[in-house]
Amino acid sequence: MDSHLQRPASYRVLARAYRPARLSALIGQDVLVRTLRNAFASGRVAHAFLLSGIRGIGKTTTARIIARGLNCTGPDGRGGPTPEPCGVCPSCRAIDEDRSLDVIEMDAASQTKKEDVLDLLEGISFVPTSSRYKIYILDEVHMLSEKAWNALLKSVEEPPPHAKFIFATTEIRKVPITVLSRCQRFELRRVDAETLARHLAAICEKEGIEASPDALMLIARAAEGSVRDSLSLLDQAIATSEGPVAADLVQAMLGLGDRLQLLDLFDAVMRGVAAEALDRFQSLYALGAEPVAVVQDLLEIAHWLSRLKVKPDAASSLGLAAQAAERARVMAEGLSLPVLARAWQMLLKGIDEVRTAPDAAAAAEMLLLRLACVSDLPPPGELARILRDGGVLGSAPAAAPAMRPQPTPTRPSLVPTSVGRGSASAVARSPEPPTPPRPAMPAAEPRSFADLVARLRSHGEAPLAAWLFQSAHPIRFEPGRLELRLEPGVPADIVNRLIEALAKLTGRRWMVVLGSATGEPTLAQQAAATKEARLAEVRQDPDLQQILSAFPGAEIVDIRPKSG
Structure with a gap:
């Protein structure tokens, strides 16, 4: 030797x-x-x-x-x-x-x-x-x-x-x-990810190993609070790496997806853009991310966003890089807590399906499609309240037409007809069926919530229009779909009444949803704000100021168009 x-x-x-x-x-x-x-x-x-x-x-x-x-x-x-x-x-x-x-x-x-x-x-x-x-x-x-x-x-x-x-x-x-x-x-408590990451960084410094903070944080999070597991994973990452231990190498080693790409995937699912969600999943799958790991990461993101929704200052404790933390904060602002809780429940149930399915990737895609399908549904609490109040879930069927009395059946009349010389016979002739009335042409679609309320008022629904004018905060309006928030004190059956009135007015079914978002001011509040703005503008007129100075104590209380 x-x-x-x-x-x-x-x-x-x-x-x-x-x-x-x-x-x-x-x-x-x-x-x-x-x-x-x-x-x-x-x-x-x-x-x-x-x-x-x-x-x-x-x-x-x-x-x-x-x-x-x-x-x-x-x-x-x-x-x-x-x-x-x-x-x-x-x-x-x-x-x-x-x-x-x-x-x-x-x-x-x-x-x-x-x-x-x-x-x-x-x-x-x-x-x-x-x-x-x-x-x-x-x-x-x-x-x-x-x-x-x-x-x-x-x-x-x-x-x-x-x-x-x-x-x-x-x-x-x-x-x-x-x-x-x-x-x-x-x-003995689980060690939090930040403490573990600092511990791993100190060991890397003693061993003379260069490792990025993001890579160490990924290892710390994957260890789930176990010090021994974190050191074993660090050993594996060092053996796998040919240079500094980088985040992309640890992601590939653990079968994880890039955090920003996962946030983009979750965002696409929550927006209901199914095609984009599938494309992003395929990109992660092509990079080596396991389907089960992707679903687990999405579950973790749902938890992150829920925590950020409750505690916006909790981003630092999630172990996210600055760019990913900012993206998560923006996403949390745009999603409600009930919607995130529903996504958590669906993902939690879907993990076992993906884990036991013959084709894990296909099962993960179907789970993403289910999440995209429910993205535009109201939160679970709103759905429960709608069902409890009137059994109206999403787009309710239009009001059933009133029962018309059926015509009394009549005996067929016998009409003689010539069959041959010296003989006569009779054939049965049923009465002609009544011609059904032609349905009325539906009115044009309302262009806005204010237009909708005005049309209800002009078509004999003045009480309903008054409630909507005073107490409804529109959240989302588009033809065939209306989402609003009602102030306390409105009648319990107002949703049913509104659906029936819209069906009569437009000739088609409307989805009426009670949401929890703040929404726009009520039409009454908007009218009051417009009036106040006009009064403020008029008060600046020099001629009116001269008139008001001539009559101490006088005020401008309203502005009306000149009649005739």
Whole structure:
């Protein structure tokens, strides 16, 4: 072998190389760190701990830190229990190297029987060999059988002074309440994306790796609060990249779509532009985005926009780049919260369809088409109110024509006719059917909401027109469709009356929707504003000002056209 060829040093994955060894190195667990610090400082350390949380959040790591801290003797060999183990004393080194006889770990996922627990506790009555405490760490403790719990319960309740128990679990609800009541319980929280991204950036700096902030944020969000998962994904991104870790590389690695493109896709769906939505989905699919991941991203966008709708200042906490955050803020302003909630529900239900469909891309496209179809429907709350008030959903059928009395059937008349010489016969002749009346020609379509109200007034619907004039705020008007907001106090049946009146007036069905948007001022408010503007203009006339000065106390209250 050539002398210049060297065997590469063994590589430790980031999740192991940067595993915290003291409480101060834990990230995102402030409550746990503060409580344990106070416990160590006061000497009131519990005899049993229960650590719960999602996978990769740091339960086993925290258990080992507690074990080191309880048995640490300091560099000089005289130290006591501490939340910041030194890492150099014989006890710390033995625990770090997994050779301490006084720290016993058991995987409860594979050793679930009563016999396993009895073997574990066989030497609990004996004092530690070289440490201060004998510490038992049981991982995935919720997997123990009922008999195993019963065998463990007495030792957890009354352990020897030199014994400590630390349990870790991802399923806290499966741990018996009898055990929960005997442990000091800590719930390890998910680490937020911003904290994870900063942690990853610090590790990249130590490793001499260049990574863009957007790429690290994508990794942090994909880890869903798990520190170990984020480090594993960073390891994978570093191995995949031939240079700096960039956002587009992480997107391809995770099967994600570009955030701006996803926002454009969501916007197209919410506007009901089905063709554009399908084109944008195909673009993402061609770039390698998985259909399920696209739907999950759209679900996440619906959540983002809903949060921005409630808290416009929450953009910084969503982990979006500046351009995407601004685009999301604009989109949130143009969508109502009920519409976003409906989109969330449809996407949430559609994820399973896409995941289990034979053709995931086709299922995703059909889901997008369903979302586009309901984009112009009123919010769910408005639909429920319409159904409750009058059963009118969207475009209601026109009023049914009044029942006309049917003509009384008449006996056919017998009309003699000549068949042959000297003979006569009769044939039956039914009466001629009455000629139906010709339907009246429908009037021309109203050009505006004001025109619609004026036509209703002139066609015998003065009370209805008066309600609309005084209390209706038009939101959207187009031929065949009217969306408005009504002020409190209007009759409950006004929507039905309006639909019937429009059907008679125009000869076709209209969609009348009660919306929740602010809409335009009522016609009465518009008329009052116009009148006030005209009065203000007239008051500036020099001749009128001279007349008003000649009559102190006089006011101009109205302007009317000159008759005749």
